[in-house]
Amino acid sequence: MIAIKHLSKSYGPKKVLDDINLTFEKGRVYGIVGENGAGKTTLFKCIAGLEDYHGTISSDYDNLKNHIGFLQTAPYFFSKITGREYLRLLANARKIKVENYDEKNIFELPLDQYAVTYSTGMKKKLALTALLIQSNDFFILDEPFNGVDIQSNMLITEIIHQLKALNKTIVIASHIFSTLNSTCDEIHLLKGGVFVKKVYQDAFAQLEQELKDFTIGNKVEKLGLR
Amino acid sequence: MTHYFKLQYKMLNRHLSEFGVHPVVGYLLGLLCFVGLSVYLFYKTAFASYIYVFLAISLLVNPGKTKRNDFLKSCFSKLDYLKTRLLENLILVAPFVGFLLYRACFGEALVLLIGSGGMAFLNFSRPFTQVLPTPFYKQPFEFTVGFRRTFLVIFFAYFLTYMAIAVNNFNLGIFAILLVLFTCLSYYFNPENRFFVWIFSLSPRNFLWQKIKVALLSATLLCLPIDLCLAVFFPEYIKIVIGVQILGYLYLLTIILGKYSAFPRALDLPQGILIAISVWLPPFLLGIIPFFYVQAIKRLKEILE
Numbered sequence: 001m002i003a004i005k006h007l008s009k010s011y012g013p014k015k016v017l018d019d020i021n022l023t024f025e026k027g028r029v030y031g032i033v034g035e036n037g038a039g040k041t042t043l044f045k046c047i048a049g050l051e052d053y054h055g056t057i058s059s060d061y062d063n064l065k066n067h068i069g070f071l072q073t074a075p076y077f078f079s080k081i082t083g084r085e086y087l088r089l090l091a092n093a094r095k096i097k098v099e100n101y102d103e104k105n106i107f108e109l110p111l112d113q114y115a116v117t118y119s120t121g122m123k124k125k126l127a128l129t130a131l132l133i134q135s136n137d138f139f140i141l142d143e144p145f146n147g148v149d150i151q152s153n154m155l156i157t158e159i160i161h162q163l164k165a166l167n168k169t170i171v172i173a174s175h176i177f178s179t180l181n182s183t184c185d186e187i188h189l190l191k192g193g194v195f196v197k198k199v200y201q202d203a204f205a206q207l208e209q210e211l212k213d214f215t216i217g218n219k220v221e222k223l224g225l226r
Numbered sequence: 227m228t229h230y231f232k233l234q235y236k237m238l239n240r241h242l243s244e245f246g247v248h249p250v251v252g253y254l255l256g257l258l259c260f261v262g263l264s265v266y267l268f269y270k271t272a273f274a275s276y277i278y279v280f281l282a283i284s285l286l287v288n289p290g291k292t293k294r295n296d297f298l299k300s301c302f303s304k305l306d307y308l309k310t311r312l313l314e315n316l317i318l319v320a321p322f323v324g325f326l327l328y329r330a331c332f333g334e335a336l337v338l339l340i341g342s343g344g345m346a347f348l349n350f351s352r353p354f355t356q357v358l359p360t361p362f363y364k365q366p367f368e369f370t371v372g373f374r375r376t377f378l379v380i381f382f383a384y385f386l387t388y389m390a391i392a393v394n395n396f397n398l399g400i401f402a403i404l405l406v407l408f409t410c411l412s413y414y415f416n417p418e419n420r421f422f423v424w425i426f427s428l429s430p431r432n433f434l435w436q437k438i439k440v441a442l443l444s445a446t447l448l449c450l451p452i453d454l455c456l457a458v459f460f461p462e463y464i465k466i467v468i469g470v471q472i473l474g475y476l477y478l479l480t481i482i483l484g485k486y487s488a489f490p491r492a493l494d495l496p497q498g499i500l501i502a503i504s505v506w507l508p509p510f511l512l513g514i515i516p517f518f519y520v521q522a523i524k525r526l527k528e529i530l531e
Binding site for chain 1: 355357358363364365366367370371374375418419420421422424425426427428529530531
């Protein structure tokens with residue numbers, strides 16, 4: 001279990017996260033939704049320990065960071081490193097020995113090409129493969145479906161189901177509601193750095209409708225498209 | 227277009243400020259260094275003007291990179307884009323042209339001016355995507371990336387070793403070792419993305435040890451062909467070869483510790499000064515290495531624990 005208590009984060013005078021309280025249980029999938037700039041990525045970085053924050057994050061693990069697989073929105077790759085070397089770098093970092101990387105290459109990526117030459121979706125799939133090889137217990141997936149083809153989206157959804165069955169904890173941020181609908185046990189709505197709503201599976205459809213009504217409203221009409 | 231150059235100026239000022247230098251001081255220091263090195267170059271060799279033109283033209287390769295220019299083309303009209311490139315190149319070569327004129331090298335100055343104009347019409351193709359095999363694949367990162375970026379320098383150093391033996395010039399051989407060692411040091415000049423430290427499930431001490439171990443083994447692998455050749459062909463100087471190699475290891479250690487003592491920032495001016503003093507006065511390393519080590523452990527604790 002991971003418990004976040006009274007977590008706040010500011011950049012200068014701007015408060016990005018304000019008194020966040022949240023608990024993540026094992027074997028559950030959590031969705032985080034919110035507009036761009038709502039604070040999702042900052043929250044993830046705080047949980048991962050990549051950002052300083054006020055408040056506490058406690059867990060059952062001795063050093064939570066060593067159990068987290070963090071898929072970033074735009075994973076970074078060195079300019080002259082191949083896909084295979086990237087996988088090896090992340091496996092080495094967690095002292096994982098892998099006999100056959102090709103076997104783990106379920107997205108069929110060209111592992112012997114430089115990773116920077118990959119498309120956006122391929123980069124995401126490579127980063128995700130590396131996290132899966134690390135055998136993490138807690139996954140933070142920031143926009144895992146973004147830029148990824150339909151077939152791989154289906155594969156990622158299945159992977160999330162498998163991870164849940166293995167009693168792992170998964171937190172997903174996505175702007176594609178259908179992907180959350182098919183994977184999450186509960187969804188939290190983040191707005192202006194504060195969690196304003198929590199819904200369970202039976203109310204996902206209602207939340208989606210609310211989001212649509214609130215987000216779209218009469219904004220498109222204002223454009224006066226002709 | 228004016229806005230673009232104002233932005234470039236602002237960005238340069240920000241880089242200098244981040245480095246810990248007031249922009250005005252930075253420009254003055256830059257000018258002093260430029261003049262000093264130029265005077266030194268012209269004092270040292272009769273081919274200085276040609277080297278000078280070559281150096282100035284090589285500075286224009288970076289602004290000519292395709293990706294950057296695709297962006298500029300998408301921002302400006304065709305005419306404004308060309309004006310921007312021409313002006314940019316002229317600004318970059320202006321100090322070189324000025325010094326060449328001062329040295330009465332009018333022909334070279336003209337060649338440089340025409341060359342810089344011509345370079346504005348060139349775009350350098352996309353990065354070399356052919357994967358170069360390296361012996362460092364088991365511990366991918368600094369040496370894998372670094373070797374692929376600098377393999378020509380490494381092979382040039384091996385060629386110098388051959389020349390050292392051919393013309394019986396031991397000093398040239400030592401220069402070849404120093405060239406390889408300096409190239410290895412350069413792999414650690416810039417801090418990596420914070421994520422690539424965060425991923426390690428190691429204590430700060432073990433993390434540093436791991437980095438140092440990989441660096442020393444990999445640097446040894448690159449230096450070994452030169453060391454062995456010099457040991458065979460100049461056996462009377464073997465102690466000097468070993469001494470240079472050990473000194474190189476110490477600097478490698480210093481740079482790695484220095485890098486993580488500032489992490490995730492790049493090395494700043496005070497740290498740069500400490501390293502510069504140690505180059506001038508090697509015994510100073512005995513103080514710097516433990517100092518950087520303590521600082522590095524402190525920095526890494528924030529990320530790894």
